[in-house]
Amino acid sequence: YGGSKGNMSIDDKYVGLIGRNGSNRTLIVYDVENDVVVATRNIGTAAIGWFSVSQSGQYAVSCYLADGSADDQGMKVFNIDLTNRRHLDDYTKHGDLGIDANGNDVYVTFGDPVTRGNDYYMKMIRLSDGVQTPLFHYTSDYGVWNGHISCRNTSRPGWAYVNEGCCQTVGRKEVFAIKLDGSDMIQRFAYHHTNENTGYAHQAHAVPNRDGSKVMFASNWNNQFTEAHPPSFVVEAPATLDIEENEAVASNNIKVYPNPSRDGMVHIKLNGNIAVKSIQLYDMLGRTIRTEEMVSNEKSLNLSHLPVGVYLLSFQTENNGSVTKRIVLN
The missing domain is CATH 2.60.40.3080 (Immunoglobulin-like)
Structure with a gap:
């Protein structure tokens, strides 16, 4: 909502908006249920990527376009009333707001130079205190480097759904789920088979349904589909998954x-x-x-x-x- 994308809280109460007045930008938290503006915060002419509300509705998160730790760089987190602003992360790689296996609001994203240097290719950051947990540990070669992450599986918290969309790495062109507990438990769903170099509209952008049992993704299927927007496909979790996966x-x-x-x-x-x-x-x-x-x-x-x-x-x-x-x- 606003300049780019953002999510509502999972009870459909709060939403984050970006207001525009000429070149100035204002962050807005709106209470849909009670039809009131909870809080606003002017950020001037800063180049912002997106502004969103956490799944629990306790926090709001802003992501600027530039990496770094300055006021108009990296990621910031606030209480839902836009008080207690604090720096969350220097890096602005793609990710999503979700709930970890312990019920905490987290931001799940791909790795940065520090985590990759320690052979971890994803990470999650707890919104309450900024504690980072490295994910996707792989030592033999490069792990997933980039792509798309979704935590829209709101009835199945504790997992993030990922499609690789970048490089010749382990997990190349895979659609999978990773458990948000640091255990590196992976559920493999499919290969998306799209050539993402064709352009943004041809990227897989995998997203789960609410209970996480199905995943939808776009694919030009190795350039077989040449339309501006290729078709979408749905894959379902196999019945052979173990107890937890079932x-x-x-x-x-x-x-x-x-x-x-x-x-x-x-x-x-x-x-x-x-x-x-x-x-x-x-x-x-x-x-x-x-x-x-x-x-x-x-x-x-x-x-x-x-x-x-x-x-x-x-x-x-x-x-x-x-x-x-x-x-x-x-």
């Missing part, structure tokens, strides 16, 4: 309702053959709020004492798998 299937057997909840009551119903041992409730900072046993196929949680916002319910299954559901308390 969580999208298990997720369909767990119903959480109503969602959003307006009175704090959340009901859980298990369908099919899934067996759940326990439930953990986390806030978006990854803090455990509550743990419950699941002794039947139905359970109700009274969460009316909690502040409004987004929370994560993690279900631990009998076969040692896990399924995470996002819930919203209004």
Whole structure:
């Protein structure tokens, strides 16, 4: 939204906008639900790439066009009311705002000269404190260097979806997901087969659906399609993935309702053959709020004492798998 692209918070409440008045730019956080401007911040004539709101709605992030640590360079993060501005990263490579495996708001991006020098080719940066976690460790040769990253799998937090789109590296032309916990766990989906040198419109730009079980990407299929915009393809996760990789299937057997909840009551119903041992409730900072046993196929949680916002319910299954559901308390 504004000068380039940005995302809303996953409860569809906040959105980041870039206002223009001649050559001047203003960052705007807008509350869609209540139809009010939360905050504004004038940045003058600085060349900005994009401005966005984090998935939890706790933070706003700006990305300037130039690398560096100056006021109009690199990436900055704010509280949602545009207070507490701090420098997030010197580098402005492509990435996306997501949620890591511990429920933290993070920015996931490709590596920089420092991480690549240590054989890590991606990284994630925690928005709350700027802590960086290197990802995609590969020592035999070059790892993924550039391409596209998406964290639009909002019902399956803890993963980022990537397509390689640059160089002769390991992962060349692959579409894959990487777990956001530093373990370097990879799910391989497909080869996109596009010649990205044809131009921006012919880049793959892979993006997952909400539960992360399918990925859509564009491809000219080795220059077979020569239109201005090549067709899109959809690939689905194979059924042979292991327990954790099969969580999208298990997720369909767990119903959480109503969602959003307006009175704090959340009901859980298990369908099919899934067996759940326990439930953990986390806030978006990854803090455990509550743990419950699941002794039947139905359970109700009274969460009316909690502040409004987004929370994560993690279900631990009998076969040692896990399924995470996002819930919203209004």
